[in-house]
Amino acid sequence: GQCTAVCPEKALYVRRHWELVKEAVKDPDKVVIISAAPSVRVGLGECFGGEKGRFVEGKMVSALRALGADYVLDAAFAADLTVMEEGTEFLKRFLTGKGPLPQFTSCCPSWVKYAETFHPEYVNHLSSAKSPISMQGALIKTYFAKEKGIDPQTIVSVAIAPCAAKKAEIAREEMCSSSMYWKIPGLRDNDYVLTTAELAEWMDQQGLDLDSLEPSEFDGLMGQSSGAGLIFGNTGGVMEAAVRMAYSAVNRQDPPPFILEYESVRGMEQVKCASLLLGEKKLNLAVIYGTKAAHEMLESGEIKKFDFVEVMTCPGGCISGAGQPGCKVVPVPDSVRNARIRSLYGADQMRKIRNALDNGEVKTLYDTFLGNPMSPLSEQLLHTHYYSRA
Numbered sequence: 188g189q190c191t192a193v194c195p196e197k198a199l200y201v202r203r204h205w206e207l208v209k210e211a212v213k214d215p216d217k218v219v220i221i222s223a224a225p226s227v228r229v230g231l232g233e234c235f236g237g238e239k240g241r242f243v244e245g246k247m248v249s250a251l252r253a254l255g256a257d258y259v260l261d262a263a264f265a266a267d268l269t270v271m272e273e274g275t276e277f278l279k280r281f282l283t284g285k286g287p288l289p290q291f292t293s294c295c296p297s298w299v300k301y302a303e304t305f306h307p308e309y310v311n312h313l314s315s316a317k318s319p320i321s322m323q324g325a326l327i328k329t330y331f332a333k334e335k336g337i338d339p340q341t342i343v344s345v346a347i348a349p350c351a352a353k354k355a356e357i358a359r360e361e362m363c364s365s366s367m368y369w370k371i372p373g374l375r376d377n378d379y380v381l382t383t384a385e386l387a388e389w390m391d392q393q394g395l396d397l398d399s400l401e402p403s404e405f406d407g408l409m410g411q412s413s414g415a416g417l418i419f420g421n422t423g424g425v426m427e428a429a430v431r432m433a434y435s436a437v438n439r440q441d442p443p444p445f446i447l448e449y450e451s452v453r454g455m456e457q458v459k460c461a462s463l464l465l466g467e468k469k470l471n472l473a474v475i476y477g478t479k480a481a482h483e484m485l486e487s488g489e490i491k492k493f494d495f496v497e498v499m500t501c502p503g504g505c506i507s508g509a510g511q512p513g514c515k516v517v518p519v520p521d522s523v524r525n526a527r528i529r530s531l532y533g534a535d536q537m538r539k540i541r542n543a544l545d546n547g548e549v550k551t552l553y554d555t556f557l558g559n560p561m562s563p564l565s566e567q568l569l570h571t572h573y574y575s576r577a
């Protein structure tokens with residue numbers, strides 16, 4: 188325990204979040220649904236030895252089942268959905284001139300908080316699309332609950348993330364769309380976030396060795412992801428995923444190889460710029476990591492040259508979030524970051540579906556529940572708003 192050395196009675200023992208999830212798992216009246224973010228599957232393996240960045244998706248799913256999850260879902264499914272919502276919002280702004288440009292990505296809660304605090308003049312430039320984990324939570328307690336006939340009040344929704352800041356994101360007041368949907372006061376879209384390192388700690392406590400598990404697959408309905416959803420985990424990935432979707436939506440053809448391997452937005456440089464033609468219009472985009480680099484671009488006004496900008500706080504993106512193995516002790520070396528990034532791109536290449544537009548489960552979600560991207564129900568469940576905190 189965190190304070191047992193000074194508190195032998197454990198009166199001040201602070202329970203870890205995984206201990207709370209473990210209690211929920213034991214409770215027969217609770218349905219525990221766990222979703223994993225893209226970067227977890229290239230970080231978790233490192234806690235059990237072996238090659239850095241190894242892709243352990245199937246074993247991770249089995250581990251979550253062995254820990255007692257009733258359903259194991261993929262937050263990369265909601266990353267595809269984020270592409271659909273955020274991409275549609277962007278195309279609306281870009282093609283009609285309605286809405287401020289550049290549009291900023293909003294899936295990194297630290298960047299959102301930073302913009303709200305230090306650059307409130309840009310708050311309306313942030314995409315109103317929620318992050319994948321927040322979309323996932325809102326849908327688990329509405330769409331998934333309905334389809335599976337589960338009382339949403341019995342669901343404990345847990346996200347495994349590379350990111351410590353996601354714990355604050357799910358606690359934001361606005362992240363209770365399921366409560367509004369069902370008119371049930373107090374229902375939160377997500378109940379817990381566990382980091383990759385916390386998941387490894389829980390597994391360790393249970394004596395669960397990742398490598399002795401047979402790989403298995405995510406549960407259906409919200410368990411399918413395209414390669415585009417997977418690469419959300421690294422710098423440039425959100426942009427590349429959005430470009431795949433926007434290119435095929437506007438140019439009405441499958442993305443050519445140079446878009447499927449969009450080298451201009453890949454790699455560890457802090458700022459990457461590119462442009463491409465969408466229909467008749469030239470799209471200028473930028474990919475940034477680190478708030479210092481973002482601040483410089485905002486202060487100098489250089490940011491105004493762009494139409495669409497991805498900003499992530501952690502070096503290399505979520506693959507090296509503060510909840511990934513090794514991040515607490517020393518900064519993760521670039522060699523490890525690159526190994527994790529390579530692993531995600533490798534998995535993307537292996538996926539049969541590489542464009543969010545082609546995700547069958549996302550199509551079913553729109554056909555049977557949401558209607559269209561940015562429909563009134565999509566807006567209610569999948570979009571949010573931001574504040575000036577200056």
Ligand code: SF4
Nearest residue numbers: 295350500501505508
């Ligand atoms: Fe979290 Fe870092 Fe990813 Fe931002 S970049 S969402 S802070 S892990």
